[in-house]
Amino acid sequence: xxxxxxxxxxxxxGDILSEGDFNPGENTYRExxxxxxxxxxxxxxxxxxxxVVALKGFYMPIVGxxxxxxxxxxxxxxWIVDINAPYTAVLSTGEAFDRSFNSRRDExxxxxxxxxLLVAKVVAFDRTRDPQLTIKEPGLGKVQxxxxxxxxxxxxPRVIGRKGSMINLLTRETNTRIxxxxxxxILVSGGTxxxxxxxxxxxxxxxxxxxxxxxxxxxxxxxxxxxxxSVEQEEK
Amino acid sequence: xxxxxxxxxxxxxxLRVDGRKLDQLxxxxxxxxxxxxxxxxxxxxxxxxxIMAAVYGPREVHPRHLALADRxxxxxxxxxxxxxxxxxxxxxxxxxxIELSKVIREAIEPSVFTELFPRTGIDVFIEVLQSDGGxxxxxxxxxxxxxxxxxxxxxxxxxxxxAGKIDDQVVLDLNDIEDQKGQADLPVAISPRTGEVTxxxxxxxxxxxxxxxxxxxxxEGCRQVHTMQRDTLKxxxxxxxxxxxxxxxxxxxxxxxENQHExxxxxxxx
Numbered sequence: 001x002x003x004x005x006x007x008x009x010x011x012x013x014g015d016i017l018s019e020g021d022f023n024p025g026e027n028t029y030r031e032x033x034x035x036x037x038x039x040x041x042x043x044x045x046x047x048x049x050x051x052v053v054a055l056k057g058f059y060m061p062i063v064g065x066x067x068x069x070x071x072x073x074x075x076x077x078x079w080i081v082d083i084n085a086p087y088t089a090v091l092s093t094g095e096a097f098d099r100s101f102n103s104r105r106d107e108x109x110x111x112x113x114x115x116x117l118l119v120a121k122v123v124a125f126d127r128t129r130d131p132q133l134t135i136k137e138p139g140l141g142k143v144q145x146x147x148x149x150x151x152x153x154x155x156x157p158r159v160i161g162r163k164g165s166m167i168n169l170l171t172r173e174t175n176t177r178i179x180x181x182x183x184x185x186i187l188v189s190g191g192t193x194x195x196x197x198x199x200x201x202x203x204x205x206x207x208x209x210x211x212x213x214x215x216x217x218x219x220x221x222x223x224x225x226x227x228x229x230s231v232e233q234e235e236k
Numbered sequence: 237x238x239x240x241x242x243x244x245x246x247x248x249x250x251l252r253v254d255g256r257k258l259d260q261l262x263x264x265x266x267x268x269x270x271x272x273x274x275x276x277x278x279x280x281x282x283x284x285x286x287i288m289a290a291v292y293g294p295r296e297v298h299p300r301h302l303a304l305a306d307r308x309x310x311x312x313x314x315x316x317x318x319x320x321x322x323x324x325x326x327x328x329x330x331x332x333x334i335e336l337s338k339v340i341r342e343a344i345e346p347s348v349f350t351e352l353f354p355r356t357g358i359d360v361f362i363e364v365l366q367s368d369g370g371x372x373x374x375x376x377x378x379x380x381x382x383x384x385x386x387x388x389x390x391x392x393x394x395x396x397x398x399a400g401k402i403d404d405q406v407v408l409d410l411n412d413i414e415d416q417k418g419q420a421d422l423p424v425a426i427s428p429r430t431g432e433v434t435x436x437x438x439x440x441x442x443x444x445x446x447x448x449x450x451x452x453x454x455x456e457g458c459r460q461v462h463t464m465q466r467d468t469l470k471x472x473x474x475x476x477x478x479x480x481x482x483x484x485x486x487x488x489x490x491x492x493x494e495n496q497h498e499x500x501x502x503x504x505x506x
Binding site: 010012013014016027029031036038039040054055056057058086087088127128154 | 305347353356384385386387389390393428469470474
């Protein structure tokens with residue numbers, strides 16, 4: 001068995017990664033005992049697993065993901081929600097009302113109408129049927145206020161950071177509430193206008209520099225600098 | 237289509253009408269990510285051909301009933317802009333464009349992991365802005381780059397190139413005049429990793445020896461274009477992800493095109 005790529009090497013679809021006894025991870029495929037990349041990205045090796053971190057991609061729903069979506073239609077089955085994925089999600093009517101839903105008594109649009117944003121969790125998805133959402137958990141439900149940021153879904157792990165280090169740093173320093181949807185939509189709310197703007201600026205910076213090393217340190221630095229300058233302005 | 241030999245296509249020095257050698261490609265320039273609103277896009281200038289490709293998806297299929305239960309619906313539209321030819325072309329899709337859409341789709345689809353996204357659709361649009369022969373090959377080449385740019389899982393980058401016969405000689409990459417006045421045209425698309433042929437057409441007459449020579453010449457041309465395809469994609473992602481390549485350090489062979497990025501100062505504490 002031979003490994004044919006270096007760690008963090010840029011690979012293109014069809015590039016060979018290894019020969020012999022390796023396990024195909026994310027964005028790779030096996031053919032005649034060899035592993036190849038199926039996407040443009042950075043190759044990585046963890047033990048016997050080889051995977052490719054995508055540089056560009058779209059969101060595929062996974063059960064348990066927190067997502068932010070937009071209501072696009074109301075049907076008898078429930079709200080049809082665009083979650084920025086190849087499939088539209090469904091939030092069933094029973095989710096929003098405490099009692100069982102009765103179309104004669106209850107008006108769906110009282111809870112959420114077309115165009116409203118929802119923070120929800122994916123509860124079921126297997127590609128043969130559209131993803132099902134739930135809002136029956138604290139912190140989920142209709143978005144009342146805040147600002148929405150859209151970044152590439154492949155960069156979301158970087159926004160969160162290792163064990164949430166990045167997002168914790170950001171919320172702490174800017175004193176805002178940041179809801180990160182796995183589908184690439186992020187809601188920033190609850191802070192002053194300047195701090196929300198700063199948080200958004202940094203989120204975009206993280207997206208741009210997601211693949212670089214030592215990003216958390218640089219974000220910390222920038223936060224200090226920006227906050228310092230805003231204090232100076234206030235003093236003037 | 238009758239292909240008459242009327243004027244000389246190869247001069248006494250053995251050069252063709254545009255000054256190329258028999259086995260020489262036209263100059264090729266490729267750009268990636270040219271359209272902001274598309275999920276993936278690319279643009280190619282292949283000689284005087286100018287072609288744009290846009291990829292959308294995987295996304296919901298409209299009309300809904302076309303969706304397939306076991307795989308992505310892969311759709312392809314090859315279209316020539318009204319101003320892309322000498323005489324104005326009617327913008328309505330012609331018989332030829334519909335046929336080309338089909339053969340291009342069939343050339344590219346084997347490289348796409350369609351089974352990963354059942355019930356969705358991927359749409360590829362190939363728009364010819366200026367044409368000078370060999371647009372189907374350039375179209376396949378550029379669409380494949382746009383698919384990679386969209387982040388769609390692919391088995392390989394499909395690449396195409398034509399060979400043909402003019403003045404009784406087998407030559408590479410025919411332009412419009414050579415295609416019109418030459419004796420035969422042989423467009424070939426391959427999947428370079430395996431060498432599988434995904435498109436093979438022929439127009440005109442060749443002996444079986446000439447055919448074989450032309451086929452291998454076209455495949456050789458494909459390999460050259462494939463290198464350009466790879467360089468373009470690598471360069472684009474290396475530029476956007478400069479530090480990523482740099483973080484890989486000198487590990488990336490210095491023969492690669494990325495070593496122009498000198499960005500040493502990055503911390504490596506991850």
